[in-house]
Amino acid sequence: MMQASKRTWYQGVVSFWLKDVGCAIYLIAAIITTLLCFIATGSEDLLELMIMFSIICMYTAIAWQSIRLQATEWQSLVVGYRKHVMFQGKVFIVFSNLITLLSIIIADNINLLATLTLANLVGILIWFLNRSFSHLFISVCNFSFFTTTLVCVLIEQLPVWLIPVNVVAFIVIVLFHKRFTPAYKWRPDSLVNYRNGLQSGWSPVPSGFLSNYGSSINKGLFPLSYFVGASLSQYLILIALFCAVAVTANLFINIIEHVIFVLTLLLFTIVTLCLWSKIQKQNSWELLFTLPIYNSSQSVKLALSHSALKLAGMVAIACFITVVALVIPHQELLIFNTLGYALGCAAGVLFSFAISNVCKNINLLSVFLCLSFGLNMGLANYMFENADNLFMLVLISAYTVMMAGLNRFTVRYM
Structure with a gap:
C-alpha cells in the first residue's frame, strides 16, 4: 500500500471529474444550470426548476464517482484516495448550494428554500444509495429527475414548513449513514456497471x-x-x-x-x-x-x-x-x-x-x-x-x- 502524501484539495480535479464522460455530463450540466440561476431570478417558477436540477445533477456526479470507487482498487492501494475525491465532490456541493442560495436571496422568495432543501435531500439519497448499490444508478436517477420535475411543474411554490422537515431528514441521513450497507466496497458487479455506463456515458x-x-x-x-x-x-x-x-x-x-x-x-x-x-x-x-x-x-x-x-x-x-x-x-x-x-x-x-x-x-x-x-x-x-x-x-x-x-x-x- 502506498504511503499518504500531501495533496492540495484541487489536485486531480480534471482527471477525476472531467476525463470520464459519465461524471462530466452531470457535472457540466450542474455547473451551467447553477450559474444560470442568477439569470432566472426574475422568473421564480423557472428558478425553482433550475435549483432542483442543478443540485440533483451535482449529487448525481458524486454518485457516479462512488460507483467508480467501487469498480477500482485505487481506494485500497492509495492512502486517502477516496477521501480526496469525495472532498472535491463536497466542495462542488457547497459551491452549488452557495450560488443557488444567493440567487434565492436576490429573488427574495423564502419558499425557494424549501426547493433547495428538498433537492439536497433527494440528492444525498441518490449518493448514498449508489455508493452501496451501483446497479440502481439509472433507475434511481430517472425516478428522481422525473418526480422532482413533476413537483416543480405541478406545485407553484413548496410550502415553508417543508424547510425544517427536509433539514431534519437530511441531518438524520448524514448522522446514521454508517448503518447502511458497507459503502464503497469493491464488488465485481460494480465493475460491470461502471464499464457499461462508461461506454454509454451513463446515458439516462x-x-x-x-x-x-x-x-x-x-x-x-x-x-x-x-x-x-x-x-x-x-x-x-x-x-x-x-x-x-x-x-x-x-x-x-x-x-x-x-x-x-x-x-x-x-x-x-x-x-x-x-x-x-x-x-x-x-x-x-x-x-x-x-x-x-x-x-x-x-x-x-x-x-x-x-x-x-x-x-x-x-x-x-x-x-x-x-x-x-x-x-x-x-x-x-x-x-x-x-x-x-x-x-x-x-x-x-x-x-x-x-x-x-x-x-x-x-x-x-x-x-x-x-x-x-x-x-x-x-x-x-x-x-x-x-x-x-x-x-x-x-x-x-x-x-x-x-x-x-x-x-x-x-x-x-x-
Whole structure:
C-alpha cells in the first residue's frame, strides 16, 4: 500500500471529474444550470426548476464517482484516495448550494428554500444509495429527475414548513449513514456497471428503450450513427416523447417556460452525450473507409458533416413544432420568437459538432463543451424571449448558416 502524501484539495480535479464522460455530463450540466440561476431570478417558477436540477445533477456526479470507487482498487492501494475525491465532490456541493442560495436571496422568495432543501435531500439519497448499490444508478436517477420535475411543474411554490422537515431528514441521513450497507466496497458487479455506463456515458435512456424503432433514423443519420450507436435514435425518440407529453400537459396548465427550459437542457445534454461517444470512436475510421460507398477519407468526413446538418435540421423542426403547439392554447402565435428559438437550437447543435471536430484532447474538449453548453442554452432561450422582430430573425439565421459552414470546414481536421 502506498504511503499518504500531501495533496492540495484541487489536485486531480480534471482527471477525476472531467476525463470520464459519465461524471462530466452531470457535472457540466450542474455547473451551467447553477450559474444560470442568477439569470432566472426574475422568473421564480423557472428558478425553482433550475435549483432542483442543478443540485440533483451535482449529487448525481458524486454518485457516479462512488460507483467508480467501487469498480477500482485505487481506494485500497492509495492512502486517502477516496477521501480526496469525495472532498472535491463536497466542495462542488457547497459551491452549488452557495450560488443557488444567493440567487434565492436576490429573488427574495423564502419558499425557494424549501426547493433547495428538498433537492439536497433527494440528492444525498441518490449518493448514498449508489455508493452501496451501483446497479440502481439509472433507475434511481430517472425516478428522481422525473418526480422532482413533476413537483416543480405541478406545485407553484413548496410550502415553508417543508424547510425544517427536509433539514431534519437530511441531518438524520448524514448522522446514521454508517448503518447502511458497507459503502464503497469493491464488488465485481460494480465493475460491470461502471464499464457499461462508461461506454454509454451513463446515458439516462435504458439500453433496450425502443431499440426496434430507430433503425430508419440511424440509417438516415449514417455515419453519425456509426460513432454514436443505437443511442442516437433513442435520444431523438426520447425528445419526441418529451415534447408530446409536455404539449399535452400544457393544455391543462401553462408550463411553457418550464418546457422550453427542460427541452433546451435535454437537447444539449443529448448532443453532449453524442459528442462523447463520437470522440471515443474517432480512431476507428478504417472500418468506414472500407465501405464501397466511400472512396476516400475526405468523402467520409463530408458525409459526417452532412449527417450533423441533418440532425440540426431535425432538431429545428421538432423545436418549432413543439413551441407552436405550446403557445397556441394560451396566446397568439409568436412566429418570430418560435423561429428564432428553433434556429438557435440548430445553430447550437452545429457549433457543438464543430468544436468536437477540432478538439482531439479530451481535457480541452471538456472545457469547450462546458462553455458551449452554457452559450447554446443561453442563446436559444434568449431568442425565444427577445427574437420578436425580423432583424433578430435575420441575425440568428445568418449565425445558423455560419455554424453550418463552420461544421463543414472543421470536419477536415478530424
